[in-house]
Amino acid sequence: MKKITWRGMSIATVILVALIYVLPTLANNCWPHKKINLGLDLQGGMHLVLEVQTEKAVETTIERTIHEIKQELRKKNIKHLGVSHNSDNSISIQVQNQADLESVNPVIADEFGNFEVSSTQKQGEKRTVVLKLPHAEVVNIKKMATDQALETIRNRIDAFGVSEPDIRLQGENRIQVQLPGIQETQRAKELIGRTARLNFQLVDETGDVKSAETSSPPPGDEILYQIQEDPVTGATSKVPYLIQKRVLLDGSSLTDAKVMIDSQFNEPYVSIEFDRKGARIFEQITGENIKKRLAIVLDKTVYSAPVIQDRIAGGQARITGNFTTEEARDLAIVLRAGALPAPVNIIEERTVGPTLGADSIRMGLLSMVAGGILVIIFMVIYYKGAGVIADIALLVNILLIGGGLAAFQATLTLPGIAGIILTIGMAVDANVIIFERIREELASGKTPAASINAGFDRAALTILDANVTTLIAAVVLFQFGTGPVKGFAVTLGLGIVASLFTALVLSKSIFQSMVSGKKTATLSI
Known part of the structure; x- marks a missing residue:
């Protein structure tokens, strides 16, 4: 009786826990709200x-390397006539003579060993060395860009709050994103596709912005715009800035970004924090450029360009720009998740309406109920x-599946409903094996209690073998399958x-409770 009592309590506990997890799906505001x-x-x-523009990642690597080469040559007092980016993603370094070239070569070998010297050209006394990335390095940059884009997009969507998104690589440079139940589709697309490249650059206040717009900016400068909105009319205008191309600090040093409310103007802004290295660089930048304007540039758009009044320590700054709370929150999300290593293009977009979903649910549940009723009638007859x-075991089985889906926050798909229907048949199949064994034991003259014990003992290994092999197949499908197959x-x-x-x-517990302590001569089976 103790064994039966403890077993009964365990069964009741399992059923109760499953019921608790299923209830929120059937009725709102029920614990545990999942x-x-x-x-x-x-x-x-x-x-x-999405298609990741991996060529842009290669171009970005080249541009960054050009900046680093200039810094190294400047640091070692090596004169050069220019370091340029060629159309085939190679780098040309031009020097005055052979002596300067011999000074440049060790720098290339020591600091930029991932590049190979593809050619050295002569033009009179001038020398030009051409550097090129090896093919294997280009392939690696493209792969890293796609992998980083995948991780960045996943972080953004997780922060956005989509339940059970499906994000995976598709081919070499494509990313498939499925967002179930999302309503704000346009906002989600903007959040996913935003490059979010944050830079801090000085404003060139010595140059003439108007003449730079009509002709061309001075060497080392570029024209960037700030979008301003009239609070009364809502009309937007573009304010041009002459910005130095040199990036003093970028978003890679960010550790946090959060939405704050300005107590003076009651407007949201984004507060950002730098890591230790970034804080040190930011303090140095502000200390060396007091009374100059520092532009905060995000994706080639100027958000603000305040005048530096004093050295700023502590590694904190703010981004303002007449944001709504929603815009400020989205900006904080993309800054926290990090910039995309390369732009992404949406090459395929489908929106599945809730009507189609409701039809799918109705037809799936109808097939499950119909199949279940037919099985129930057959078993009773x-x-x-x-x-x-x-x-009874079959109904509990379906309850346990629902409780498991809710407890593990798994996603129920249309193929998942097919899996439940298949499980209904498999669950009954296990009972059929047991019942046939019990019938055999009864036919041999054993008592109902002995027949039940012998029937379950003889069938247990067969049932375990069949179910464990199917479970292995399910694990393999989950590990290597795509979305619908995983469901x-x-x-x-x-x-x-x-x-x-x-x-x-x-x-077994129900059978044993029926015959325990009773002199039952027959068994309804």
């Missing part, structure tokens, strides 16, 4: 395929009282575990 997540095919949402026990694998795996519990533990 509904079963529905996939894109059930609740609607957005499907995107063929196995009589034992069939009723099998049907099927999740419900199949949960169903197998639930089937083992209901067939070998629950059904």
Whole structure:
């Protein structure tokens, strides 16, 4: 009796926990407030395929290397006539004579060993050395750019608050994004596709902005614009700035970005914090450029260009720009997640409406209910009282699958519903094996109690073998499958575990409670 009592309490606990997790899906505001997540095919949402412009990542690497070469040559007092970026993504370094070239070569070998010297050209006394990235290095940069873009987009979407997004690589430079249940599709696209490259650059106040607009900016400068909105009319205008190309500090040193409210103007702004190195550089920049304007540039747009009044220590700054709270929050998200290493283009976009999702749910549930009812009727007709026990186990099985989906916050998809329907058949199959063994034992003349024990003992190994091999297949499908296949694998795996519990533990306990302590001569099976 102790064994039965403890077993009964364990079964009741498992069923109660499953019921608690399923309840929020059936009724709102129930603890633990975790509904079963529905996939894109059930609740609607957005499907995107993004293409990472990996060539831009290579170009960015070249531009950064050019800046580093100039710094190294300046540091070692080596004169040069220019370091330029060629159309084939090679770098040309021009020097005055052979002696200067011999000074440049050790710098290239020591500091830029990942580049190879493709040629050395002569033009009178002048010498030009051409550096090129090896093919393997170009391939690696492109792969790293795609991997980093994937991680950055995943971080942005996680911060945005989408439940169970599906984000994965597709081919060499494409990323598939599925966002179930999302309503603000345009805002999500802007958040995902924003490059978010943050730079701090000085404003060139010695040059003439108007003449630079009409002709060309002075060497080392560029024209960037700030978007300003009239608070009364809502009209926007572009204010030009002459900005020095040299980037003093970029967003790679950021450790945090959060939305704050300005107490004076009651407007949101984004407060940013730098790491130790970034804080030291920022303090140095502000200390060396007092009374100059420092532009905060995000994706080639000037957000603000305040005058530096004093050295700023502590590694904190703010980005203002007449934001709404929503805009400030999205900006903080992309800054925290980091800049994309290369721009991304949306090459495929599909929006699945909630109507299609509702139809899918209705048809899926209808097929599940219809299949379940047919199985229940068959079991009662063929196995009589034992069939009723099998049907109780079947209903508990479905409850346990639902509780598992909610507890693990797995996503239920249309193929997942197919997995539940398959599980219904498999759960009954386990009971069929057991019942046939019990019938064999009864036919040999054993008592009902002995037949039940022998039937479960003889069937247990067969059931375990069949279910464990199917569980292995489900694990493989989950590990290597895509979204819909994973949804099927999740419900199949949960169903197998639930089937083992209901067939070998629950059904046996009900049978034993029926014959325990009673002199029963017959068994309805």
